[in-house]
Amino acid sequence: MTKGHILIVDDEKRIRSALAGILKDEGHEVSVAEDGSQALEMIEKDTPDLIMLDIWMPGMDGIAALQKIREQWPDIAVVMISGHGNIETAVKTIKAGAYDFIEKPLSLEKTVLTVQHALEAQRLSTENRRLRHKDSNRYQIVGDSKAVKELERQIALAAPTNGWILITGENGTGKELVAREVHNRSRRFDKPFVGLNCAAIPEDLIESELFGHEKGSFTGATVKRKGRFELADQGTLFLDEVGDMSLKTQAKVLRALEEQSFQRIGGNKTISVDVRIIAASNKDLKKEMEKGNFREDLYYRLHVIPINIPSLRDRKEDVPLLVGHFLKVFSDELGKPLRTVTKEAMEDLLAYDWPGNVRELKNMVERLVIMVPGSHITRMDIPESLRKEHLQPSFRDAKKEFERRLITKAINACNGNISQAARRLKIERSLLHQKIKTLGLD
Numbered sequence: 354m355t356k357g358h359i360l361i362v363d364d365e366k367r368i369r370s371a372l373a374g375i376l377k378d379e380g381h382e383v384s385v386a387e388d389g390s391q392a393l394e395m396i397e398k399d400t401p402d403l404i405m406l407d408i409w410m411p412g413m414d415g416i417a418a419l420q421k422i423r424e425q426w427p428d429i430a431v432v433m434i435s436g437h438g439n440i441e442t443a444v445k446t447i448k449a450g451a452y453d454f455i456e457k458p459l460s461l462e463k464t465v466l467t468v469q470h471a472l473e474a475q476r477l478s479t480e481n482r483r484l485r486h487k488d489s490n491r492y493q494i495v496g497d498s499k500a501v502k503e504l505e506r507q508i509a510l511a512a513p514t515n516g517w518i519l520i521t522g523e524n525g526t527g528k529e530l531v532a533r534e535v536h537n538r539s540r541r542f543d544k545p546f547v548g549l550n551c552a553a554i555p556e557d558l559i560e561s562e563l564f565g566h567e568k569g570s571f572t573g574a575t576v577k578r579k580g581r582f583e584l585a586d587q588g589t590l591f592l593d594e595v596g597d598m599s600l601k602t603q604a605k606v607l608r609a610l611e612e613q614s615f616q617r618i619g620g621n622k623t624i625s626v627d628v629r630i631i632a633a634s635n636k637d638l639k640k641e642m643e644k645g646n647f648r649e650d651l652y653y654r655l656h657v658i659p660i661n662i663p664s665l666r667d668r669k670e671d672v673p674l675l676v677g678h679f680l681k682v683f684s685d686e687l688g689k690p691l692r693t694v695t696k697e698a699m700e701d702l703l704a705y706d707w708p709g710n711v712r713e714l715k716n717m718v719e720r721l722v723i724m725v726p727g728s729h730i731t732r733m734d735i736p737e738s739l740r741k742e743h744l745q746p747s748f749r750d751a752k753k754e755f756e757r758r759l760i761t762k763a764i765n766a767c768n769g770n771i772s773q774a775a776r777r778l779k780i781e782r783s784l785l786h787q788k789i790k791t792l793g794l795d
């Protein structure tokens with residue numbers, strides 16, 4: 354059962370104490386206020402999960418208070434307490450954002466049940482908001498190198514237009530991330546963003562994936578199916594790894610994309626759509642074109658707005674920010690404490706070339722968040738494969754790391770009490786202080 358902090362607002366003392374009694378018996382934390390303005394003051398100091406709000410009160414009444422609460426604290430659930438024969442007003446309050454109402458005289462059962470439901474709904478909506486927030490964080494483009502700033506400038510310029518975009522960059526540089534960002538910042542942001550990875554789909558299925566098919570149009574087509582092109586109507590179609598389409602498919606696709614109309618496979622009705630195209634490739638499409646692997650007309654059509662994302666090794670100044678960002682993302686997600694990266698460990702990360710770009714870095718940070726026990730990520734935690742030969746830790750470094758861990762463990766075990774930790778380590782307190790300083794543990 355969901356327990357919560359409930360604020361009861363009613364001018365009648367009898368009602369306040371009766372309700373408080375019921376809710377305390379149910380295990381909730383309860384506070385009381387006599388009118389709307391007192392309630393608002395109390396909310397300001399200690400925000401409750403749920404407010405039981407009387408409709409008729411002298412001073413600021415329940416309707417006015419409800420309005421204020423909805424504006425300032427959208428996460429608090431509000432249940433109105435309605436006088437007998439006041440149903441019409443009570444119903445109106447629901448339109449104004451109250452979760453539900455209970456009627457005087459109060460029924461024990463109905464009160465308990467309504468409170469229970471309201472608290473559950475409140476918890477869900479808070480959780481949703483948190484997830485949405487996390488989501489928006491998750492898809493943020495992190496970096497403050499010149500290259501990333503230039504990228505953001507290009508996105509800002511390109512997004513509001515209807516122009517086709519070709520995003521190029523090595524694997525894991527963030528091509529899809531940029532495509533989504535363009536979509537989110539365009540007028541189509543509340544319409545679908547539909548992706549099709551041309552490299553992941555067998556050549557002979559690409560057309561059916563794009564255009565859909567009618568029932569019975571080929572073996573296996575047992576039901577009618579809409580294609581991605583149709584699903585993206587009004588929105589954006591993201592053609593990932595566009596360089597992997599065969600020349601034949603490229604021709605068909607180009608025609609449909611240009612005409613913004615097509616027929617489902619096995620169908621004869623022409624379907625018109627309004628779709629913006631964003632394509633991406635990790636191949637050099639110009640070279641592919643010169644080699645005859647990519648159609649010239651499609652290349653020039655896609656190349657209206659080219660966006661190239663540089664490799665991570667060409668903008669290493671973004672590495673610390675990216676590491677910090679993903680440490681936070683994964684600590685939140687996995688419910689782990691936020692770690693810091695020691696200077697030496699960061700040197701290793703900066704020296705590495707990141708052939709898998711941001712995706713590789715992201716995966717590595719996730720692994721560190723899961724695997725590293727202490728509060729610091731040290732050189733010893735960085736996978737061997739990532740360290741350059743000359744960056745293999747020296748005996749001195751290794752000794753330092755060992756001391757750092759031992760000391761951190763002892764201090765944590767003694768809840769931060771240095772004298773106790775020193776005794777546990779069997780060293781002088783002054784030496785421990787000195788070590789804490791030199792090892793950068795303060």
Ligand SMILES: Nc1ncnc2c1ncn2[C@@H]1O[C@H](COP(=O)(O)OP(=O)(O)OP(=O)(O)O)[C@@H](O)[C@H]1O
Nearest residue numbers: 493494495496523524525526527528529530711712
């Ligand atoms: N600048 C960045 N800031 C934050 N996250 C990023 C950044 N660049 C990439 N990422 C993250 O790295 C991962 C890889 O990015 P994405 O899938 O967009 O790359 P891609 O270029 O499409 O890769 P591939 O060519 O392998 O498909 C994603 O989880 C993405 O969110």
Ligand SMILES: [Mg+2]
Nearest residue numbers: 525528529593
């Ligand atoms: Mg991709």
